Amino acid sequence: MGRISQSMMSLIEVFNEYAKAEGTVKTLTKKEVKTLFEEEIPSYLMGGKNQEEVDKLIQDLDEDGDSEVNFSEFMILISKLTCTFYKML
Template sequence: MSHLEMAMATLIQTFDQYAGSDGKKSTLSKAEVKTLVEKELPGLLQGAKNPDEVDKFLKNLDLNRDSEVDFQEFIMLIGALTCALHDHFCK
Protein backbone atom coordinates (compact mmCIF):
# COMPACT_ATOMS: atom_id res chain seq x y z
CA MET A 1 0.00 0.00 0.00
CA SER A 2 1.10 3.57 -0.64
CA HIS A 3 1.58 6.05 2.22
CA LEU A 4 -1.74 7.68 1.44
CA GLU A 5 -3.57 4.34 1.33
CA MET A 6 -2.02 3.41 4.69
CA ALA A 7 -3.11 6.78 6.12
CA MET A 8 -6.67 6.19 4.92
CA ALA A 9 -6.69 2.68 6.40
CA THR A 10 -5.40 4.10 9.68
CA LEU A 11 -8.22 6.66 9.80
CA ILE A 12 -10.81 3.93 9.23
CA GLN A 13 -9.24 1.65 11.85
CA THR A 14 -8.98 4.49 14.38
CA PHE A 15 -12.64 5.44 13.95
CA ASP A 16 -13.70 1.79 14.24
CA GLN A 17 -11.50 1.30 17.32
CA TYR A 18 -13.36 3.99 19.27
CA ALA A 19 -16.85 3.64 17.80
CA GLY A 20 -19.17 1.06 19.23
CA SER A 21 -18.32 0.96 22.91
CA ASP A 22 -21.85 2.29 23.42
CA GLY A 23 -23.32 -0.33 21.08
CA LYS A 24 -23.45 1.78 17.87
CA LYS A 25 -20.52 0.89 15.62
CA SER A 26 -21.36 3.47 12.95
CA THR A 27 -21.02 6.55 15.17
CA LEU A 28 -18.99 8.01 18.00
CA SER A 29 -20.81 9.20 21.10
CA LYS A 30 -19.61 12.33 22.91
CA ALA A 31 -17.74 10.12 25.38
CA GLU A 32 -16.14 8.11 22.57
CA VAL A 33 -15.03 11.30 20.79
CA LYS A 34 -13.50 12.61 23.99
CA THR A 35 -11.62 9.35 24.51
CA LEU A 36 -10.40 9.38 20.90
CA VAL A 37 -9.21 12.99 21.15
CA GLU A 38 -7.50 12.37 24.52
CA LYS A 39 -5.63 9.32 23.23
CA GLU A 40 -5.04 10.12 19.57
CA LEU A 41 -4.80 13.94 19.59
CA PRO A 42 -3.31 14.85 22.97
CA GLY A 43 -1.70 18.00 21.53
CA LEU A 44 -5.16 19.34 20.72
CA LEU A 45 -6.17 19.16 24.38
CA GLN A 46 -2.89 20.67 25.55
CA GLY A 47 -3.45 23.61 23.21
CA ALA A 48 -6.90 24.32 24.66
CA LYS A 49 -6.93 26.99 27.32
CA ASN A 50 -9.92 25.55 29.14
CA PRO A 51 -12.15 22.46 28.99
CA ASP A 52 -15.10 24.50 27.68
CA GLU A 53 -13.17 25.07 24.44
CA VAL A 54 -12.90 21.32 23.89
CA ASP A 55 -16.62 20.81 24.59
CA LYS A 56 -17.51 23.63 22.18
CA PHE A 57 -15.21 22.13 19.57
CA LEU A 58 -16.83 18.70 19.96
CA LYS A 59 -20.33 20.19 19.75
CA ASN A 60 -19.42 21.98 16.50
CA LEU A 61 -18.13 18.70 15.11
CA ASP A 62 -21.64 17.21 15.23
CA LEU A 63 -22.87 18.89 12.06
CA ASN A 64 -26.27 17.19 11.86
CA ARG A 65 -26.92 17.74 15.60
CA ASP A 66 -27.77 14.12 16.36
CA SER A 67 -25.43 14.06 19.41
CA GLU A 68 -23.17 11.59 17.63
CA VAL A 69 -20.23 11.87 15.25
CA ASP A 70 -20.46 9.74 12.14
CA PHE A 71 -17.52 8.80 9.92
CA GLN A 72 -18.08 11.73 7.55
CA GLU A 73 -18.03 14.22 10.45
CA PHE A 74 -14.92 12.51 11.82
CA ILE A 75 -13.15 12.83 8.45
CA MET A 76 -14.13 16.50 8.28
CA LEU A 77 -12.50 16.99 11.69
CA ILE A 78 -9.30 15.28 10.56
CA GLY A 79 -9.30 17.29 7.33
CA ALA A 80 -9.79 20.60 9.13
CA LEU A 81 -7.07 19.80 11.67
CA THR A 82 -4.71 18.71 8.90
CA CYS A 83 -5.31 21.96 7.00
CA ALA A 84 -4.68 23.99 10.15
CA LEU A 85 -1.44 22.13 10.81
CA HIS A 86 -0.35 22.53 7.21
CA ASP A 87 -0.97 26.28 7.39
CA HIS A 88 0.86 26.51 10.71
CA PHE A 89 3.94 24.63 9.50
CA CYS A 90 4.08 26.48 6.17
CA LYS A 91 4.36 29.86 7.92
Protein backbone atom coordinates in the same frame (compact mmCIF):
# COMPACT_ATOMS: atom_id res chain seq x y z
CA MET B 1 -0.30 -0.01 -0.74
CA GLY B 2 0.61 3.67 -1.11
CA ARG B 3 1.07 6.04 1.82
CA ILE B 4 -2.24 7.83 1.28
CA SER B 5 -4.09 4.51 1.06
CA GLN B 6 -2.40 3.41 4.29
CA SER B 7 -3.37 6.70 5.94
CA MET B 8 -7.00 6.30 4.86
CA MET B 9 -7.12 2.76 6.22
CA SER B 10 -5.56 3.95 9.47
CA LEU B 11 -8.24 6.65 9.88
CA ILE B 12 -10.98 4.08 9.27
CA GLU B 13 -9.43 1.71 11.82
CA VAL B 14 -9.09 4.47 14.45
CA PHE B 15 -12.69 5.60 13.95
CA ASN B 16 -13.99 2.03 14.23
CA GLU B 17 -11.86 1.30 17.30
CA TYR B 18 -13.26 4.26 19.26
CA ALA B 19 -16.81 4.02 17.88
CA LYS B 20 -17.28 0.49 19.21
CA ALA B 21 -16.53 1.52 22.82
CA GLU B 22 -20.15 2.46 23.55
CA GLY B 23 -23.38 3.09 21.70
CA THR B 24 -23.52 2.36 18.00
CA VAL B 25 -20.45 1.26 16.06
CA LYS B 26 -21.23 3.73 13.27
CA THR B 27 -20.84 6.90 15.37
CA LEU B 28 -18.69 8.42 18.08
CA THR B 29 -20.34 9.65 21.27
CA LYS B 30 -19.06 12.77 23.04
CA LYS B 31 -17.14 10.56 25.46
CA GLU B 32 -15.60 8.56 22.60
CA VAL B 33 -14.52 11.77 20.82
CA LYS B 34 -12.86 13.06 23.98
CA THR B 35 -11.07 9.73 24.53
CA LEU B 36 -9.95 9.69 20.90
CA PHE B 37 -8.54 13.22 21.28
CA GLU B 38 -6.78 12.33 24.54
CA GLU B 39 -5.15 9.23 23.09
CA GLU B 40 -4.63 10.03 19.41
CA ILE B 41 -4.13 13.82 19.26
CA PRO B 42 -3.24 14.88 22.80
CA SER B 43 -1.68 18.09 21.49
CA TYR B 44 -5.22 19.28 20.68
CA LEU B 45 -6.28 18.94 24.30
CA MET B 46 -3.00 20.35 25.60
CA GLY B 47 -4.25 23.72 24.42
CA GLY B 48 -6.71 23.69 27.34
CA LYS B 49 -9.64 22.07 25.56
CA ASN B 50 -12.17 20.88 28.11
CA GLN B 51 -15.38 18.89 27.84
CA GLU B 52 -17.42 22.02 27.08
CA GLU B 53 -15.16 22.81 24.12
CA VAL B 54 -15.35 19.21 22.92
CA ASP B 55 -19.17 19.40 23.20
CA LYS B 56 -19.15 22.62 21.14
CA LEU B 57 -16.90 21.00 18.53
CA ILE B 58 -19.26 18.03 18.24
CA GLN B 59 -22.27 20.33 17.99
CA ASP B 60 -20.57 22.27 15.19
CA LEU B 61 -19.67 19.05 13.34
CA ASP B 62 -22.97 17.28 13.97
CA GLU B 63 -24.66 17.92 10.63
CA ASP B 64 -27.55 15.52 11.25
CA GLY B 65 -28.26 16.70 14.81
CA ASP B 66 -27.98 13.32 16.56
CA SER B 67 -25.38 14.51 19.14
CA GLU B 68 -22.88 12.00 17.80
CA VAL B 69 -20.18 12.13 15.15
CA ASN B 70 -20.52 9.82 12.15
CA PHE B 71 -17.61 8.93 9.87
CA SER B 72 -18.23 11.78 7.41
CA GLU B 73 -18.37 14.29 10.27
CA PHE B 74 -15.20 12.74 11.73
CA MET B 75 -13.40 13.20 8.42
CA ILE B 76 -14.39 16.89 8.34
CA LEU B 77 -12.76 17.23 11.77
CA ILE B 78 -9.61 15.39 10.66
CA SER B 79 -9.39 17.54 7.55
CA LYS B 80 -9.68 20.76 9.58
CA LEU B 81 -7.09 19.59 12.10
CA THR B 82 -4.72 18.50 9.33
CA CYS B 83 -4.97 21.93 7.67
CA THR B 84 -4.30 23.59 11.03
CA PHE B 85 -1.26 21.40 11.67
CA TYR B 86 0.00 22.04 8.12
CA LYS B 87 -0.12 25.81 8.70
CA MET B 88 1.97 25.34 11.85
CA LEU B 89 4.82 23.64 9.92
